[in-house]
Amino acid sequence: MTKLAIIADSSQDLTFELAHQFGLELLSYQIQMGDQHFKDLVDIDTTQFYRTMQDYKVLSTGIPPINEALDLLDKLKAQGYDQALMLCSSAKVTGMRQIYKVLQDQYEGMELFVFDTEQIASSAGLQSILAAQMNQAGASVQEILAELERVRPQTDIYALFRTLEYLVRGGRFNKYKGMLGQILKIQPLLKMIDGEVGVIGKVRGKKKSFQAFVDQIKADLKGAQRYRLAIFSGDNQEEVLLLKEALANEIEKAELVLETQLTAVLGVHAGPNSIGIATQILD
Numbered sequence: 001m002t003k004l005a006i007i008a009d010s011s012q013d014l015t016f017e018l019a020h021q022f023g024l025e026l027l028s029y030q031i032q033m034g035d036q037h038f039k040d041l042v043d044i045d046t047t048q049f050y051r052t053m054q055d056y057k058v059l060s061t062g063i064p065p066i067n068e069a070l071d072l073l074d075k076l077k078a079q080g081y082d083q084a085l086m087l088c089s090s091a092k093v094t095g096m097r098q099i100y101k102v103l104q105d106q107y108e109g110m111e112l113f114v115f116d117t118e119q120i121a122s123s124a125g126l127q128s129i130l131a132a133q134m135n136q137a138g139a140s141v142q143e144i145l146a147e148l149e150r151v152r153p154q155t156d157i158y159a160l161f162r163t164l165e166y167l168v169r170g171g172r173f174n175k176y177k178g179m180l181g182q183i184l185k186i187q188p189l190l191k192m193i194d195g196e197v198g199v200i201g202k203v204r205g206k207k208k209s210f211q212a213f214v215d216q217i218k219a220d221l222k223g224a225q226r227y228r229l230a231i232f233s234g235d236n237q238e239e240v241l242l243l244k245e246a247l248a249n250e251i252e253k254a255e256l257v258l259e260t261q262l263t264a265v266l267g268v269h270a271g272p273n274s275i276g277i278a279t280q281i282l283d
Contacts, residue, residue, distance in 0.1 A: 004083040004141055005076045006132040009064060009096060010040040010263045011089045012117075012125035013232055018258070022132045025072060025084075029265035030062035040265045049264035050235035050272055059166070059268045063095045069103060077109050085113045085141055087128045087148075089120040092195035113141055115148055118195045121266050122230035122258065122278035123157035129256075130228075130280070151282060156220060159190045159276030160213050162206070162236070166271035189213055190276075210239065210275075214246045217277055221250050226282040230258040234267050234274035243275060255282075 008014050009027040019026040028040040031049075034056045038044040053059060076084060086103075088096035097116050104112040115131075117124040127148055134144045187209030189201035201216070203209040221227060229251060233240050240259070244251060251257055262270055 002083050002141075003081045004085060004135050005081045006128060006135050007072065007084055007086040008125065008128035009088065010265050011094055011096070011120060012087075012128055013121040013230070013260050013263055013266060014125045014128065015041060015260070015263070018125075018129075018260075022129045023136050024128055024132045025076065027064040027068060027072065029064060029263075031264050031268060032058060032060045032062070034058050038264070040263055044264055046235075046261045046264055046267070049267055050261075053267065053272065061265045061268050063099060066099050066102065069099060070107070073103065073107055073110060073112075081110065083111045083113070083141055085115060085131060085135075085144060087115045087117055087124070087131060089124045090118045090192065090195040091116050092118075093120055093197065113145065115145060116195075117148075117155070118152060119155060119157060119192050119278075120197075121157060121159075121262065121276070122232050122260065123155050123192065123280070125258075126228055126230055126278055126280040127152065127155060151280060154281040155279070157192055157276060157278045158213060158216055158220075159270070159274060160187055160209055161190065161270050162187070162273040162275075163271045164188070166269055189216060210242065213275070214243070217247060217279065218250065220279050221281070224281045224283070227254055228256040228258075228280040228282070229254045230260065230278040232260045232262050232274075232276050232278070234262045234270050234272050236273045236275050239273075239275040243277065247277075 005025055007025045010029050028042055031038045031040055086100045091097040100114045104114055117127045131144050186202050186204050188199045191200050201212050203212045
């Protein structure tokens with residue numbers, strides 16, 4: 001009988017507590033703040049990160065070292081696992097899939113499978129959680145992969161970044177667009193489009209952008225029978241409470257609702273006071 005492990009990482013807005021709750025293995029991304037280097041969720045927690053991030057001109061992220069992935073596989077193999085399904089955030093925004101492909105080609109003693117969620121943050125995390133739950137229910141890796149393929153197009157993420165500074169720093173927007181947005185007080189509504197961060201709306205002002213954000217989520221969930229939600233923010237509890245109030249009906253009907261503070265590796269790009277939600281429609 002095969003024994004399957006499900007591997008995720010901190011770019012999916014998953015913590016070690018959530019990983020333990022759902023039966024996931026978790027790898028941590030790397031973070032640079034000034035001349036200091038941290039391991040996400042290990043050397044720095046989210047509260048500490050958001051309280052200090054504005055003190056640093058240099059903020060960057062990196063994928064987990066391949067030796068950490070190797071060490072994890074070695075540990076799992078020693079525990080009797082003979083298969084591992086490794087889920088990664090979109091290959092268009094991270095390099096994790098390339099690491100996994102190298103391991104898939106070269107690692108011996110375990111059968112490895114790689115799945116690109118084509119998402120990031122909680123919309124990737126919801127896919128990893130689904131895989132882990134199916135694994136615990138006794139589904140085969142082929143059954144899990146088939147369900148992930150079915151659900152992936154129905155998994156989305158929507159976010160408002162209250163500053164464009166950190167997107168500009170990370171190269172996600174060019175400097176002209178970033179400066180224009182700041183000058184005109186434009187609040188872009190973001191989602192993943194074809195595996196990359198894209199703009200689906202540009203609204204001037206905080207209140208109007210929040211309402212457009214809520215309207216988009218309601219439209220996305222309209223008619224859905226079974227769905228899951230993950231609410232997240234970058235240290236922005238005020239708007240989280242407003243969002244939960246605005247979506248009280250949708251939240252009540254969801255079969256799973258998570259609430260997280262963006263892990264530091266995501267906060268590097270989202271900046272402080274971001275707000276968002278991931279949706280996963282199952283039926």
